[in-house]
Amino acid sequence: MPTVKYQKGDTVMGRWPGSSLYYEVKVLGFKPRTQLYTVIYKDGTELELKEQDIKSVSGFQTRSRSRSRSPSRRRSRSRSPARTTRRSSSRTTSAPSSRRDSKLKDTVEVRLSPLVSAAAALILSDHLIFVVVERLIERLKDAGKNNGRLNLTKLTSLVSLLCLFLPPGAYFWLLFLPAWVLFVILQVNLKDPSLVNAPPPLPPLDAFWDAQALGFVILWILFQALLYILPVGKLSEGMPLRSGERLKYRTNGFFAIVVSAIVAGIAVHQGVDLTYVHSHFLQLATATFIISVLLSIYLYVRSRYASSAELALGGNSGNVVYDFFKGHELNPRIKNFDLKFFCEMRPGLIGWCLINFAMALAEMKQQNLDAPSYAMILVNLFQLLYVVDGLWNEEAILTTMDLMHDGFGFMLAFGDLVWVPFTYTLQAYYLVSHPNSLSLPAVTAIVILKLIGFYIFRKSNSEKNAFRRNPSDPKLSHLKTIPTATGKSLLVSGWWGVVRHPNYLGDLIMALAWSLPCGFSHLLPWYYMIYFIILLVHRDSRDMSECRRKYGSAWDEYCRTVRYRIIPRVY
Numbered sequence: 001m002p003t004v005k006y007q008k009g010d011t012v013m014g015r016w017p018g019s020s021l022y023y024e025v026k027v028l029g030f031k032p033r034t035q036l037y038t039v040i041y042k043d044g045t046e047l048e049l050k051e052q053d054i055k056s057v058s059g060f061q062t063r064s065r066s067r068s069r070s071p072s073r074r075r076s077r078s079r080s081p082a083r084t085t086r087r088s089s090s091r092t093t094s095a096p097s098s099r100r101d102s103k104l105k106d107t108v109e110v111r112l113s114p115l116v117s118a119a120a121a122l123i124l125s126d127h128l129i130f131v132v133v134e135r136l137i138e139r140l141k142d143a144g145k146n147n148g149r150l151n152l153t154k155l156t157s158l159v160s161l162l163c164l165f166l167p168p169g170a171y172f173w174l175l176f177l178p179a180w181v182l183f184v185i186l187q188v189n190l191k192d193p194s195l196v197n198a199p200p201p202l203p204p205l206d207a208f209w210d211a212q213a214l215g216f217v218i219l220w221i222l223f224q225a226l227l228y229i230l231p232v233g234k235l236s237e238g239m240p241l242r243s244g245e246r247l248k249y250r251t252n253g254f255f256a257i258v259v260s261a262i263v264a265g266i267a268v269h270q271g272v273d274l275t276y277v278h279s280h281f282l283q284l285a286t287a288t289f290i291i292s293v294l295l296s297i298y299l300y301v302r303s304r305y306a307s308s309a310e311l312a313l314g315g316n317s318g319n320v321v322y323d324f325f326k327g328h329e330l331n332p333r334i335k336n337f338d339l340k341f342f343c344e345m346r347p348g349l350i351g352w353c354l355i356n357f358a359m360a361l362a363e364m365k366q367q368n369l370d371a372p373s374y375a376m377i378l379v380n381l382f383q384l385l386y387v388v389d390g391l392w393n394e395e396a397i398l399t400t401m402d403l404m405h406d407g408f409g410f411m412l413a414f415g416d417l418v419w420v421p422f423t424y425t426l427q428a429y430y431l432v433s434h435p436n437s438l439s440l441p442a443v444t445a446i447v448i449l450k451l452i453g454f455y456i457f458r459k460s461n462s463e464k465n466a467f468r469r470n471p472s473d474p475k476l477s478h479l480k481t482i483p484t485a486t487g488k489s490l491l492v493s494g495w496w497g498v499v500r501h502p503n504y505l506g507d508l509i510m511a512l513a514w515s516l517p518c519g520f521s522h523l524l525p526w527y528y529m530i531y532f533i534i535l536l537v538h539r540d541s542r543d544m545s546e547c548r549r550k551y552g553s554a555w556d557e558y559c560r561t562v563r564y565r566i567i568p569r570v571y
């Protein structure tokens, strides 16, 4: 038998695949056939490593100190295993501590899967190309180290240069997302709109611009900001940050929508013509887009001056475009004014309802109706319920991925301010000029579907939120849980025992109920449903990787117990 350097039970330093980071691992065994060691990280993650990726604990520190000063080495030193281990003993036992590491882990998984799924992952995962290039650079460095024949500096520069011409997903999304909004806005005005049609001819440039529209958008955002800062409503605590600190948020969203509704009602009563929103939709969207870009630039610049404790784990690649897109600072605030929370919950979300209302008025005007159609009423009420519920339970947003983990950059700024109000309103916009009559039984069936979706969505979100806020809440004592090495537990019964994302299931059922009133003549009103499936499947896989990284074997156990992700027995 060939000599095996490390024995079962040995504690050694294992390299995290694709990176130059080493963590303390325990050897579980060696497979002579593949010449790989099976090791387990402190968070329970099991991996197979080559002998060259393992070092003894004693020899490790001397060698790591003599590392080169290249940026990647600098990065690896600042997050050295020693530091990670020290940090983990105080708070968590998780081994690889950064988001970047989880990206690397994803990359390894993608490499092992067939080409087709890699391509699908490429479309869905905006950071993938970036990570692949990073890995390639690491590989080339390793290759150079091993045979000494490659000129590493030249190769590294070559690949970095290639990176400029093979832009990461962020470049694509930066251009695609605004272009898509423009495409659907232009489509919805056509007599026969279609998602698969070639884009209609672009209107002249001056058709995009209207100073008054910009003025209205600015007024709207300022009005919402004013409502947000008023000392009305509860001050809620966010989840603990890495520093242990908990930020406070003014959760008065319900108050804000009620005041906004009263003001809109008074304005209409006073003769303000809200159908302006319908006739100037493109100009309003352009104005909001400009504001979202300016905001993103501000966010990017200020993130350069933020301390490392204030940064999100992603969005710090060093690539300006990628970081601008992903967002770097976790909770950018001006004094107590939380920009991410405000943008996610106020101008866009409440604006969505205002636009829907304006579309109902536009429908009555355009089709000479005394009251909006059933279809328009359903779309308005369903989406109003969704938004009002979100604002009523505003505190629950503090335990979602966006608030807890994601940096605030162009993706969310654009998503919150432009994407939500100008694409989530397409069903109402569509109905203005594409009437769809509904029978009473059809109305009843759609209402029942919406209520089922809403029930699943609300109950599951509230269950998780209550559990995360107080795991020993007596109302939840009947639920089964799995402890994890981080000290947090995972629910394995109740809603979170049915599928791994019951809240997504409820949300998808509701999305179906929003599209049905528009009928089947065109694909455009089904756009939200299609987009939402892609968004939630992507979010689910992002969350899976993140939770596997955080919870290790406990997460695997959860996945073994709860086998389906979103739809029981299907997916």
Ligand SMILES: NC(=O)C1=CN([C@@H]2O[C@H](COP(=O)(O)OP(=O)(O)OC[C@H]3O[C@@H](n4cnc5c(N)ncnc54)[C@H](OP(=O)(O)O)[C@@H]3O)[C@@H](O)[C@H]2O)C=CC1
Binding pocket: 399, 400, 401, 402, 457, 461, 464, 467, 468, 488, 489, 490, 491, 492, 496, 500, 501, 503, 504, 507, 535, 539, 543, 546, 547, 558
């Ligand atoms: N309309 C729209 O455009 C959109 C709506 N949404 C909706 O927003 C809501 C929030 O979604 P999102 O932020 O994506 O994700 P979730 O609210 O589902 O949050 C996921 C987190 O929940 C925790 N978790 C996962 N499984 C368990 C478990 N078994 N027990 C306890 N905690 C668990 C984990 O965080 P940890 O363990 O760290 O607490 C995980 O990271 C959803 O209802 C979604 O449908 C989302 C996106 C867009």
Ligand SMILES: CC(C)=CCC[C@@H](C)[C@H]1CC=C2C3=C(CC[C@@]21C)[C@@]1(C)CC[C@H](O)C(C)(C)[C@@H]1CC3
Binding pocket: 177, 344, 345, 349, 386, 387, 389, 390, 391, 397, 400, 402, 411, 412, 414, 415, 416, 419, 420
């Ligand atoms: C394509 C693109 C630009 C994506 C950005 C995604 C954002 C539009 C969404 C990410 C998570 C969101 C949530 C809501 C709105 C859409 C965004 C911002 C949400 C506020 C809608 C109302 C719900 O009740 C909610 C509070 C649960 C929800 C939270 C997540």
